[in-house]
Structures are given as structure tokens and as C-alpha cells.
Amino acid sequence: MKILCGVKRVEDPDQKIKVxxxxxxxxxxGINYKPNPYDEIAVEEALRLKEAHGSGEVVVVSIGGxxxxxxxxxxxxxxxxxxxxxxxxxxxxxxxxxxxLAKVVEREKPDLVILGRQAVDSDQGQxxxxxxxxxxxxxxxxxxxxxxxxxxxxxxxxxxxxVQDGKVRVIREIDGGLEVLDVELPAVVTTELxxxxxxxASLPGxxxxxxKPVEELTPAxxxxxxxxxxxxxxxxxxxxxxxxxxxxxxATLVEKLRNEAKVI
Amino acid sequence: MSNVLLVAEHLNQSLKKSSxxxxxxxxxxxxxxxGKVFGLVVGKGVGEVANELARHGVEVLVADDARVxxxxxxxxxxxxxxxxxxxxATYVVAASGxxxxxxxxxxxxxxxxxxxxxxxxxxxxxxxxxxxxxxxAGSVIAEVExxxxxxxxxxxxxxxxAAQPGEAGQVRxxxxxxxxxxxxxxxxxxxxxxxxxxxxxxxxxxxxxxxxRGDFSPVExxxxxxxxxxxxxxxxxxxxxxxNDLQVGQTGKTVAPDLYIALGISGAIQHVxxxxxxxxxxxxxxxxDAPIFQIADYGLVGDLFQVVPELQKALTxx
Ligand SMILES: Cc1cc2nc3c(=O)[nH]c(=O)nc-3n(C[C@H](O)[C@H](O)[C@H](O)COP(=O)(O)OP(=O)(O)OC[C@H]3O[C@@H](n4cnc5c(N)ncnc54)[C@H](O)[C@@H]3O)c2cc1C
Ligand SMILES: Nc1ncnc2c1ncn2[C@@H]1O[C@H](COP(=O)(O)O)[C@@H](O)[C@H]1O
Numbered sequence: 001m002k003i004l005c006g007v008k009r010v011e012d013p014d015q016k017i018k019v020x021x022x023x024x025x026x027x028x029x030g031i032n033y034k035p036n037p038y039d040e041i042a043v044e045e046a047l048r049l050k051e052a053h054g055s056g057e058v059v060v061v062s063i064g065g066x067x068x069x070x071x072x073x074x075x076x077x078x079x080x081x082x083x084x085x086x087x088x089x090x091x092x093x094x095x096x097x098x099x100x101l102a103k104v105v106e107r108e109k110p111d112l113v114i115l116g117r118q119a120v121d122s123d124q125g126q127x128x129x130x131x132x133x134x135x136x137x138x139x140x141x142x143x144x145x146x147x148x149x150x151x152x153x154x155x156x157x158x159x160x161x162x163v164q165d166g167k168v169r170v171i172r173e174i175d176g177g178l179e180v181l182d183v184e185l186p187a188v189v190t191t192e193l194x195x196x197x198x199x200x201a202s203l204p205g206x207x208x209x210x211x212k213p214v215e216e217l218t219p220a221x222x223x224x225x226x227x228x229x230x231x232x233x234x235x236x237x238x239x240x241x242x243x244x245x246x247x248x249x250x251a252t253l254v255e256k257l258r259n260e261a262k263v264i
Numbered sequence: 265m266s267n268v269l270l271v272a273e274h275l276n277q278s279l280k281k282s283s284x285x286x287x288x289x290x291x292x293x294x295x296x297x298x299g300k301v302f303g304l305v306v307g308k309g310v311g312e313v314a315n316e317l318a319r320h321g322v323e324v325l326v327a328d329d330a331r332v333x334x335x336x337x338x339x340x341x342x343x344x345x346x347x348x349x350x351x352x353a354t355y356v357v358a359a360s361g362x363x364x365x366x367x368x369x370x371x372x373x374x375x376x377x378x379x380x381x382x383x384x385x386x387x388x389x390x391x392x393x394x395x396x397x398x399x400x401a402g403s404v405i406a407e408v409e410x411x412x413x414x415x416x417x418x419x420x421x422x423x424x425x426a427a428q429p430g431e432a433g434q435v436r437x438x439x440x441x442x443x444x445x446x447x448x449x450x451x452x453x454x455x456x457x458x459x460x461x462x463x464x465x466x467x468x469x470x471x472x473x474x475x476x477r478g479d480f481s482p483v484e485x486x487x488x489x490x491x492x493x494x495x496x497x498x499x500x501x502x503x504x505x506x507x508n509d510l511q512v513g514q515t516g517k518t519v520a521p522d523l524y525i526a527l528g529i530s531g532a533i534q535h536v537x538x539x540x541x542x543x544x545x546x547x548x549x550x551x552x553d554a555p556i557f558q559i560a561d562y563g564l565v566g567d568l569f570q571v572v573p574e575l576q577k578a579l580t581x582x
Binding site: 129133247 | 275336337341361365366367369370372374379381394397399400401404406408409410411412448450451452454455456468502503504508509514523533534540544546557558559561562563564565575579
């Protein structure tokens with residue numbers, strides 16, 4: 001079973017992101033980077049499927065600058081077999097990412113593509129669906145599982161996706177509950193937070209990852225025009241919510257809610 | 265002339281309220297671009313949904329067919345594409361629920377359109393519309409331009425008011441296009457049933473976090489006393505304490521109630537992204553330095569297991 005995962009380099013979601021004074025981009029001073037959290041979940045799931053099936057290959061793809069190799073090395077330290085860097089000089093939008101990935105998929109012919117439900121920088125949440133459409137494949141977005149992340153199944157590192165008889169069974173977190181779909185392979189799946197807890201990279205894993213191959217491609221190699229369909233004109237900070245007051249006790253709180261805020 | 269196609273999210277028997285907020289966004293676009301708004305309802309046995317939408321002053325296309333009973337993106341995207349072409353839509357708009365997030369990117373690919381997700385407002389001049397949308401979990405608002413002739417959007421319901429009923433529009437049926445081979449098969453839907461009001465529609469929301477240590481009874485008791493919906497943080501959902509459907513935040517629901525009560529919630533940016541539009545925020549947390557206090561209108565430092573019962577008592581004694 002061959003699985004391809006997207007790994008995007010993004011700003012660490014645990015730090016505060018601020019806009020540059022001129023609104024051209026975010027302030028990059030002192031910013032740390034990480035693999036997109038949903039992509040780590042994708043890689044973890046791919047590794048579990050490979051382990052459960054006893055064989056296979058997990059290939060990670062990143063579209064970005066040379067520095068994106070760091071995030072791919074992280075995925076390879078977790079256990080992914082090799083990387084493909086599609087080298088771009090400027091950020092690409094989700095549509096261009098999907099068209100580049102489609103070309104990589106045509107070359108690599110994986111059985112399954114697992115992407116994140118969204119990249120936590122642009123928060124668009126489109127690439128997997130676009131990719132599935134460009135490939136003419138079925139899709140299942142927001143993959144999760146019935147069991148919680150504290151369950152025995154999760155502790156046993158069981159995959160949430162079930163691959164059988166040329167199909168992948170996916171439990172999806174959607175509005176109002178959980179939906180189960182069977183998608184014929186090859187297919188595109190995107191991950192939700194509750195699909196798994198990604199493993200940590202072990203020291204031997206990190207050492208091994210340094211020797212794993214990373215192929216470099218360009219949009220020109222793939223014949224893809226990456227001119228964005230969605231252009232960012234400017235960035236601004238959202239209106240700040242002012243801190244209110246601390247109340248000393250419940251009686252004051254109720255009094256304020258009744259007479260000042262008038263919400264109860 | 266730039267027509268707008270509104271793709272309705274619905275529950276088979278009734279329109280989702282979020283669709284009326286998306287309709288308001290569609291109207292704002294149409295009034296600037298000089299076009300007309302059309303509605304599209306897809307599903308099986310959805311005639312009443314179509315009528316309900318039409319009562320809000322739009323002409324509605326309805327694709328009512330067993331083959332599109334379940335919202336499979338592969339199939340629905342073809343139906344939306346056909347409807348968009350039939351009404352010469354320049355804009356395809358839907359509320360940013362899980363269904364539209366799943367389907368609309370495929371529609372965009374089929375129409376060669378650029379797409380903006382989770383739009384919260386518009387910029388630009390006249391018919392030159394730009395789209396405002398959050399990035400980095402709402403730490404940043406981007407103003408984006410879509411350069412393609414056709415443009416696809418999901419819009420965040422909490423940032424637009426609900427469209428009011430108007431002179432009823434026509435309802436006509438849309439014949440399904442050739443759906444081709446569909447490689448996705450519906451197996452089952454496990455619905456989360458709740459007696460409480462829906463999270464995204466409630467006037468009051470009481471949410472619990474890791475501070476509950478898995479005991480949501482104070483959250484639920486307070487919610488029930490106030491007729492409120494129950495919400496939660498990712499931490500609480502991940503632990504399996506409450507269903508995923510209750511998560512508020514960047515990748516959960518966006519809520520904007522009159523009153524949001526956060527119990528044992530630290531106030532991480534990803535959570536705040538989903539509730540900072542609330543009119544009044546109350547935070548009860550035992551850590552005086554918890555970031556939630558920086559955005560709360562009324563903060564109370566204390567143990568929720570002591571404070572909530574006291575609060576319940578104080579609320580009874582009018
Ligand atoms: C990609 C990504 C997406 C995410 N999406 C979301 C999302 O959509 N929604 C979301 O909520 N989070 C999301 N998160 C997680 C988010 O970053 C935080 O980890 C999460 O919101 C923390 O939940 P919490 O406040 O319940 O827990 P904690 O941060 O652990 O806070 C618990 C709080 O409870 C207080 N407390 C403890 N005991 C008591 C007591 N007895 N009485 C009163 N107070 C008490 C503590 O002082 C503390 O402040 C996301 C994270 C990532 C990386
Ligand atoms: N530049 C990129 N490099 C690698 N994967 C990407 C890139 N952009 C998007 N993806 C994949 O697509 C998912 C959704 O991204 P988006 O649609 O941009 O929110 C991400 O979680 C990744 O798996």
C-alpha cells in the first residue's frame with residue numbers, strides 16, 4: 001500500500017501571530033515553524049496503515065521553499081520513507097497546491113492520499129477536495145474515529161481508516177454527528193483532530209531521516225502554472241476585544257449580568 | 265450582471281438557519297454587482313426546504329432525487345456546477361458548514377473558480393468586491409481578491425444577519441446532470457441527539473474545558489437552567505467527555521451568542537477564534553492569569569465546582 005501525504009511548513013500555532021505595520025504580511029521575527037498539525041496526523045495515520053498492512057511506502061510532499069525540507073525530515077523521522085519537495089519561490093494558493101499535488105500523484109500513483117483538513121496558516125481547507133476533483137477521485141474529508149483519543153484503541157495505535165477490498169472506510173466528523181463513508185481506492189482523505197495522536201520522532205528515527213531521499217521538483221517540471229486564483233491584497237489585525245472586569249463574587253456577577261449587561 | 269447562486273445547507277425537512285445568514289451575504293453581493301440571487305436545494309424529499317427558501321424572496325432550483333439523498337461531494341458538486349451554469353452565476357455562495365466545506369471546493373475546481381473560505385465581510389468598491397477572511401486562527405484578517413471570472417465562497421453565518429422573508433420566489437426543479445461513476449458510498453450517519461438548543465443558534469452558550477476534569481455536570485446543569493446550549497474546547501472533545509459536535513473554535517463551531525460562559529477554559533487562540541464574537545463573555549477559571557480573562561467582560565477567579573452551584577442558587581433567587 002502506497003500512501004502520499006502533504007506536509008506544509010506553517011508557523012507554530014502556539015505563538016502569537018501579528019501583522020506587519022504596513023499590512024503586507026505577518027511579522028516574521030522570532031517565529032518558529034512546524035509541520036501543519038493536521039499533516040502530522042495524516043503522516044501518523046499513513047504509518048499506522050503501513051504497519052497494519054505489513055508493507056507499503058509513505059511518501060511526503062511539501063510545496064514551499066528549501067526550508068520546508070525541515071518539516072519533511074520531521075515526517076521522515078516519524079517514519080515516512082521519502083520526501084518530494086516542490087520548490088516554489090512564493091506561497092501558492094490552495095488551488096495551485098492541489099494542481100501541483102495532482103501532478104505528483106500522477107507520477108507516484110499512490111493508493112491513498114492523506115492531507116490535512118486545513119493548513120493552519122491560510123485556514124482555507126480546500127486542497128484535498130480540489131485535488132480529488134482534479135484527479136476525478138472520491139474523497140472523505142474530516143476523518144476521525146468513533147473512539148476518543150484517550151481510548152484503548154488509540155493507545156494500541158490502531159488506524160482509524162480501514163482499508164479493505166479496494167476501499168477505505170472513513171468516519172467523518174460533520175455537523176450533527178459522525179458519518180461513515182466507503183470510498184473506492186485510490187482516494188483522497190483529509191484529517192480531523194481526532195483521528196489520532198501523532199507519535200514523537202525518536203532519536204534513531206531522527207538519525208535515519210537524515211539519510212532518507214528527498215527529490216526536488218519545480219512547478220515547471222510538473223507543467224503547472226502557479227499564478228494564484230486567490231490573491232491576498234492586505235492583512236490587518238482583527239478588532240481587539242477589551243478585557244472587562246474581574247468580579248469578586250457570584251452575587252456581583254449575577255447583578256452585573258442582570259442590570260449592566262442585561263443578558264439574563 | 266453578476267448573478268449569485270446560494271447553495272442551501274439543510275436538514276432535509278427544514279432549512280438550516282445558517283443558510284439565511286448566507287443568503288444575506290449573497291444579497292449584499294448581488295446588490296453591489298447588479299445581479300440576482302438564486303437558491304439551490306439538493307437532496308431527497310426537500311420540497312419543503314425549497315419552499316422555505318423561496319419565501320425569503322429568491323427563485324429556487326431544487327434537485328430532489330434519491331441519487332443525491334446524501335451530500336456526497338463527488339455527486340453534489342456536479343449538481344451545483346449545473347445549477348451555477350444554468351443561472352449564469354458569477355458567485356457561488358454557501359454557509360461555512362461541514363457540508364459546504366466538503367462540496368464547494370470541488371465545485372470551484374469544476375468551474376475553474378478561485379475560492380475564499382469563511383468569508384466574514386466584503387471590501388473593495390462597487391462591483392469590484394474583495395473578501396475579508398480570517399487566517400492564522402483569526403489572529404489576522406486578510407482581504408483577498410479572487411481573480412477568476414467565477415468566484416466561490418463559504419461565508420461565516422455569525423458575521424451576517426439572517427435574511428428576512430420577502431415576496432415568495434418561484435420554485436422550479438433542476439434535472440440532475442449525468443453523475444457519472446460515483447466512487448463514494450454512504451454507509452451510515454450517527455447523529456448526536458440533544459434536547460438542548462443548537463450551539464450555533466442559542467442565545468446563551470455555556471462551555472466547559474479541561475478544567476471540568478471530565479465532569480460536565482456543572483456545565484450542563486447551568487446550561488439547562490439558562491436554556492442554553494453546551495459547548496466545549498478541543499481538550500474536552502479529544503478526551504471523549506463530550507461529542508465532537510460541541511467543539512467551539514478554529515476548527516469547530518463559530519458562535520456569537522448574547523452570553524458565552526466559559527468554565528475551566530484557558531482561552532487558547534484556537535478556542536477564542538470561535539467565540540470572540542459573543543456579545544458578553546463570562547469566564548470562570550481558578551487561574552487569575554488565564555488568557556481567557558483578557559477577553560472576558562466579567563471574570564471570576566474560582567473553582568468552577570464551587571462557583572457554578574453558587575451561581576445556580578443566585579439565579580434561582582430572583
Ligand atoms: C490545529 C489546532 C486546532 C485547534 N482547534 C481548536 C478548536 O477548534 N477549539 C478549541 O477549543 N481548541 C482548539 N485547539 C486547542 C487549543 O490550542 C487548546 O489546547 C485548547 O483550547 C485548550 O482547552 P482548555 O482550555 O479546555 O484546556 P487548558 O488549556 O488545559 O485549560 C484548562 C483551564 O481550566 C482551568 N481550571 C482547571 N481546573 C479548574 C477548576 N476546578 N475550576 C476552574 N478552572 C479550572 C485552568 O486554570 C486552565 O486555565 C486547537 C489546537 C490546534 C493545534
Ligand atoms: N504548500 C503545501 N505543501 C504541502 N501540502 C500542502 C500545501 N498546501 C496545502 N497542503 C495540504 O493540503 C491540506 C489543506 O490545505 P489548505 O487547503 O491550504 O487549507 C494541508 O493540510 C496539506 O496537507
